[in-house]
Amino acid sequence: MTTAWKANGSQAELGTQVTFLEAIRQAMYEEMERDPAVVLIGEDIGVYGGAFKTSEGLLERFGWERVIDTPISESAIVGAACGMSYLGLRPIAEMQFIDFIVCAFNQITNFVAKGHYLWNAPAPIVIRGPSGGGVHGGPFHSANPEMYFVHTPGLKVIYPSTPYDAKGLLKAAVRDNNPVLFFEHKFLYRRIKEELPTEDYTVPIGKAVVRREGKHLTIISYAAMMHTSLEAAAELEREGIHAEVIDLRTLLPLDEETILASLRKTNKCLVVHEDTKTGGIAGEIAAILCEGAFGDLDGPLMRVTALDTPVPYAPSLEEYFLPNKEKVLHAARTLAKY
Amino acid sequence: MKKALTRQQYLDLYYFMRLNRAVEDTMVKLFRQNKIVGGLYSSLGQEAVSVGTAYALEKKDWLAPMIRNIGALLVKGVPPRDVFMQHMAKYDSPTKGKDGTSHFGDLENLHIVSPISMLGDLIPVMTGVAIAGRYLGQKIVAMTWIGDGGSSTGVFHEGMNFAAVQQAPFVLVLENNQWAYSTPVKRQVPLENLADRAKAYGIPSYVVDGNDVVAVYTTAKEAVDRARNGEGPILIEVKTFRRLGHAQHDPAEYVPKEMRAYWEARDPIALYEKFLSAEKLLDANNKKQIDEKIETLLSAERDFAENSPLPPAEFAAQGVYCTGDDCHKVAPKWERPIAEVTPPKSRVPAVWTVKGFGSGKASGGGSAPIHFGDTEKHEEQSKDTEVPEAVAETIRPPAQPRPVKSKSAKATPKKSAKPAVVSGKSSARKARR
Numbered sequence: 001m002t003t004a005w006k007a008n009g010s011q012a013e014l015g016t017q018v019t020f021l022e023a024i025r026q027a028m029y030e031e032m033e034r035d036p037a038v039v040l041i042g043e044d045i046g047v048y049g050g051a052f053k054t055s056e057g058l059l060e061r062f063g064w065e066r067v068i069d070t071p072i073s074e075s076a077i078v079g080a081a082c083g084m085s086y087l088g089l090r091p092i093a094e095m096q097f098i099d100f101i102v103c104a105f106n107q108i109t110n111f112v113a114k115g116h117y118l119w120n121a122p123a124p125i126v127i128r129g130p131s132g133g134g135v136h137g138g139p140f141h142s143a144n145p146e147m148y149f150v151h152t153p154g155l156k157v158i159y160p161s162t163p164y165d166a167k168g169l170l171k172a173a174v175r176d177n178n179p180v181l182f183f184e185h186k187f188l189y190r191r192i193k194e195e196l197p198t199e200d201y202t203v204p205i206g207k208a209v210v211r212r213e214g215k216h217l218t219i220i221s222y223a224a225m226m227h228t229s230l231e232a233a234a235e236l237e238r239e240g241i242h243a244e245v246i247d248l249r250t251l252l253p254l255d256e257e258t259i260l261a262s263l264r265k266t267n268k269c270l271v272v273h274e275d276t277k278t279g280g281i282a283g284e285i286a287a288i289l290c291e292g293a294f295g296d297l298d299g300p301l302m303r304v305t306a307l308d309t310p311v312p313y314a315p316s317l318e319e320y321f322l323p324n325k326e327k328v329l330h331a332a333r334t335l336a337k338y
Numbered sequence: 339m340k341k342a343l344t345r346q347q348y349l350d351l352y353y354f355m356r357l358n359r360a361v362e363d364t365m366v367k368l369f370r371q372n373k374i375v376g377g378l379y380s381s382l383g384q385e386a387v388s389v390g391t392a393y394a395l396e397k398k399d400w401l402a403p404m405i406r407n408i409g410a411l412l413v414k415g416v417p418p419r420d421v422f423m424q425h426m427a428k429y430d431s432p433t434k435g436k437d438g439t440s441h442f443g444d445l446e447n448l449h450i451v452s453p454i455s456m457l458g459d460l461i462p463v464m465t466g467v468a469i470a471g472r473y474l475g476q477k478i479v480a481m482t483w484i485g486d487g488g489s490s491t492g493v494f495h496e497g498m499n500f501a502a503v504q505q506a507p508f509v510l511v512l513e514n515n516q517w518a519y520s521t522p523v524k525r526q527v528p529l530e531n532l533a534d535r536a537k538a539y540g541i542p543s544y545v546v547d548g549n550d551v552v553a554v555y556t557t558a559k560e561a562v563d564r565a566r567n568g569e570g571p572i573l574i575e576v577k578t579f580r581r582l583g584h585a586q587h588d589p590a591e592y593v594p595k596e597m598r599a600y601w602e603a604r605d606p607i608a609l610y611e612k613f614l615s616a617e618k619l620l621d622a623n624n625k626k627q628i629d630e631k632i633e634t635l636l637s638a639e640r641d642f643a644e645n646s647p648l649p650p651a652e653f654a655a656q657g658v659y660c661t662g663d664d665c666h667k668v669a670p671k672w673e674r675p676i677a678e679v680t681p682p683k684s685r686v687p688a689v690w691t692v693k694g695f696g697s698g699k700a701s702g703g704g705s706a707p708i709h710f711g712d713t714e715k716h717e718e719q720s721k722d723t724e725v726p727e728a729v730a731e732t733i734r735p736p737a738q739p740r741p742v743k744s745k746s747a748k749a750t751p752k753k754s755a756k757p758a759v760v761s762g763k764s765s766a767r768k769a770r771r
Binding site: 033036037039046047049057059060061062063064065066068070071073074075076077078079080081082083084085086087088089090091106107110111114115116117118119120121122124153154156177178 | 436441493
C-alpha cells in the first residue's frame, strides 16, 4: 500500500488543520528529510507504521536502515539508540505505549542520563511514546510516568499540549544533544487540530507559555489537563475570576522564571496534573514558590491531580480517578476566596 | 613450522599481558597506601582474555570494557596514568574524578564506550554502535565483554537477540571466570558451556581456553573478521579463573583450594613465557628489556597520577547537560554516499516478504507451512532426496539434551562439535552454526 504524501510528508493539504498525531509525524518526517543522521527505532514502527500510526509512510520514504522494527525489547531499543548516538546518529526511539518505558528504566537512568556528566559522552536520543489516560486503556496503557524521569539529572522531559508545540518541541528534541523524553498524550492525538506553519520551526525546550492572561490566580498545567484548565478558566471568567493559565510544556528543566513571574502577579497558584498526587510536579512547584516567592503568596498552593492509585479500567472508576473541569473549578473557587 | 602470528604480534601480546599485570600490581600498592578512593577489582590470571581479544580489533573498531578488562584498555591505547588516576579520583583522569575504575570512555579517538556497574547494559549499546557503524559505511566491529554472572541478566538476552536479528557486526566475549562474586557458575547457569547460549540466537560461537593468549587472540581475530564480513554477531566463551576475590576486600575463601591450585598452575603469563622460549621468540635479554621498559613507564605514569590534584568541589555541579555545539559537536562520519540512505534512493515498499513460505516438509512428507524464513522454496525434484538444511532444522526431532557433567568444578575446555572449542596451541576452528 502506497500512501500519497504531500511534499512535506503530510497527509494533509498545506494550510489545513492537522491533528496532534499528524504534527508528531510531520516532525519526524521533516527531521529525517533534513538530516540523514536521524533514524527511528521501535516496535511495529515500520511496515505497520506504529501502533498509533505516528510513523506511517516513513519506512516507505526512508527505507529499512532508517526505520528499524525491533523485537519486544525496550532495554535493547534504548540501549541501541544510545550506542547509535555515540557515532553521531540521532535516533528517535518509540515506546509503543509510554507505560513500557519503565522496562528500559536502567538503560535510561543509569546509562543514557549519566553519560555526559561522567565521561563526557552526549547521547542525543529522543524517547517518545503515547501516554496518559482518559481513553479507558487500563492500568498498563494509561500511565503518566514522567516524574520518574524528572527526578533524573541528565534527561530533559517534554510533555506538550498542542499540535504546534508537539511538532516544534519534537524537532527541538531531535536537534538537542541531550537525551530527551517526549510524552505524547494519546487523548489529544486525534481530538485537537491546529493549523501549522508551512516553514520549519522549533519551540524552545525549557520554556513554559502563558496560555491565558489573568490576575486573580494562576493555574499551572500541562498536556491534556492544559485543555481542562483552559475550559475551567473560561467558566471562571464568567464568575468574575480571572485565571492566568500556564502551560509548562517542558517539565525538566522547569521554567521557574515564568512560574514565579505569574505568581508575583496573581499571588495564588493552583497546579493541575493528570499524574498522581504524591511526587507529582505540583510538589516541586510548591517548593519553588516557597523558596522564591513566599512573601507573594496570598493563599496555599492547591493541586488537582489524579488519585494516588494505579489507573483503573472501568469508565466509572477512571473518571473518578482523573482530574476534571469540576474538580478544577471547585479548587479554583476555594483558592480565589483567600 | 609456519608461525601463525608475526614475531611482533607474539611480543605485543606478551608486552600487554605483562603491562596489564604490572598496572594492577601497582594499583594494589596504591590501594594499600590508601591512595585508591574506592574499590579495586583484579584481573589477575585473566590477562590473556583482555589482551588477546582486544588485540584482534583495529584502531577504528569500538570496544566497551568490563571491570576486569584493563588489559583491553591498554591494548586500545589508554595510557596507564589514566587507569591510575581513575582509581585515585584525580582531576586529570578521563572522568575528572566523577567516576572510578575502568568506568570511562573516549568517543572521539580511541572509540571506547564506558561501562556502568549494571551488568549486561553494554550489549544493546554496543549493538547500537555496530548498527550505526554499518549504517555509516564504516566497516567497524564492536566488542564488549560480559562475565558468567552478567550473562544471566535480562538485558543480555534482549541485546543478543536484537544483535542477531540485525546481524550486527558485534563480538561478545563471555569471560567465564567461574565466579560471580561468591556464586560459582554452576549455581548460575545449568550449562557446561555458556557458549551454548549462542544457539538460542542462531549465531556462531566459540569456546576457548582463556589462559592461552594465542588461542584467545586467533579465535577473536577470526570472530572479528567474520563479524566485519557481515556474518553477524559472534559469541566467544573464554574459560578462565578469577584468582582473587570480587574486589580487594574479598579474600574469596569460598573458592575450593584444588580449584585455585589448578588455575594458579596455569598462569597465562607463565604459560606464554614457556611457549615463547620454546619458540625462541623470547630470551632472558628480551625479557629484561621488557621488564625495564614497563618499570620505567609505570614509574613515570604513577608519578604523574599521584601529582594530579583532586577535582575542585564545585566541579560536582557541572556537566550534567551538553550545552550545545560549543560543548559537543555531534556529527556522524559518513563513509558511504548519503544518497543511499536518503530519498528517493531509500524508498522501499512497506511490506514484509516471505520467500520460503510453505517450503517446509510435514512429518507425513507433504509440503507444510512450517518455515517462515527467507530460504529458497523447496524444489520439487529434491523431494525424495535431501531436505534443505534450514528447513530440516525445523522438522527434525530435537536433539537429546547433553548430560550435565558435575563431577568437577574446574572447567577444562573440551573439544566438541558445537560450539567450536579452541584450546592448546591456538588452533582456532570455525564454528558451525
